Amino acid sequence: MANTMAEIKNKMRVEGLDLYYGKFHALTSVSMPVQENKITALIGPSGCGKSTLLRCLNRMNDLIPGTKVTGQVMLDDQDIYGQAMEVTDLRKRVGMVFQRPNPFPLSIYENVVYGLKVAGFRNRKMMDEVAERSLKGAWMWDYVKDKLDQSALELPLDQQQRLCIARLLAIEPEVILMDEPCSALDPIATMKVEELMLELAKNYTIVIVTHNMQQASRVSDYTGYMLLGKMIEFNDTRVIFTKPKEKLTEEYISGKYG
Ligand SMILES: Nc1ncnc2c1ncn2[C@@H]1O[C@H](COP(=O)(O)OP(=O)(O)O)[C@@H](O)[C@H]1O
Ligand SMILES: [Mg+2]
Secondary structure (H helix, E strand, O other): OOOOHHHOOEEEEEEEEEEEEOOEEEEEEEEEEEEOOOEEEEEOOOOOOHHHHHHHOOOHHHHOOOEEEEEEEEEOOEEOOOOOOOHHHHHHHEEEEOOOOOOOOOEHHHHHOHHHHHOOOOOHHHHHHHHHHHHHHOOOHHHHOOOOOOEHHHOOHHHHHHHHHHHHHHOOOOEEEEEOOOOOOOHHHHHHHHHHHHHHOOOOEEEEEOOOHHHHHHHOOEEEEEEOOEEEEEEEHHHHHHOOOOHHHHHHHOOOOO
16 A cells, blocks of 8 residues: 555546436435545445446446436546536446456457447557457456457356456556456456456556455455445445444444345
8 A cells, every 4th residue: 555645536436426217216415436546346235226326437327218317427527427528438438347247249359359340440450469468458368369269158257257358458448347247256266356356456447346245345445335325334445344434334244234
């Protein structure tokens, strides 16, 4: 922890966020910082709004009909719900990894360079370089370098999840959102993905949703505890897991419910 407080920068900031799915009030006045090059974890019982809040950070909720959002989500100095924000640009800057790996039914190589191709790039040499760099970044280059033309769907699950991370890295996001990225993985694969997250945090800002409190305490710098759509407590991970300020947090982390 060489950082002093003064050097820590808010990469994103959620301020007074409310979200409705139709009439259902799913997030109530949620505020939290997302600090640059740190890992922020969202924990809480199933249905408390973790995934909903995560999706607000790159406006994935826009895709769900009947959703209404008020409040602010700042990315650097810009409100991502403001007029000036281009959503496709936002989703490049704030990318997402899902619960189940979702590689496309294409080769490993084509998966990684997919975003570049969609963006119109055709230069093979440049794409080869990006593919190598991204696969190295996701710690799978050595494993796949001799079989880049193989179908991504033939990879083991944890490699599929890394490939999804590599696919994100190829478009050089600033923030990576992960929604229970290890829930389909066994403990060893989980450990490897956690190590990768710690490495990625050197260059990226990460927000992870997890139902696994041990995971939150192992990998994250900050933790937000949510309950029934509210942010009950947001604090240093160590504080949340050792001496939380709120009684509700303490009840949850000591396993009284959830
Ligand atoms: N697309 C949706 N339409 C209506 N309600 C939803 C939708 N997605 C989630 N919800 C509801 O919003 C609440 C929060 O869900 P979610 O964010 O998925 O919680 P978590 O990720 O913490 O399990 C739950 O009550 C859930 O049923
Ligand atoms: Mg969820």
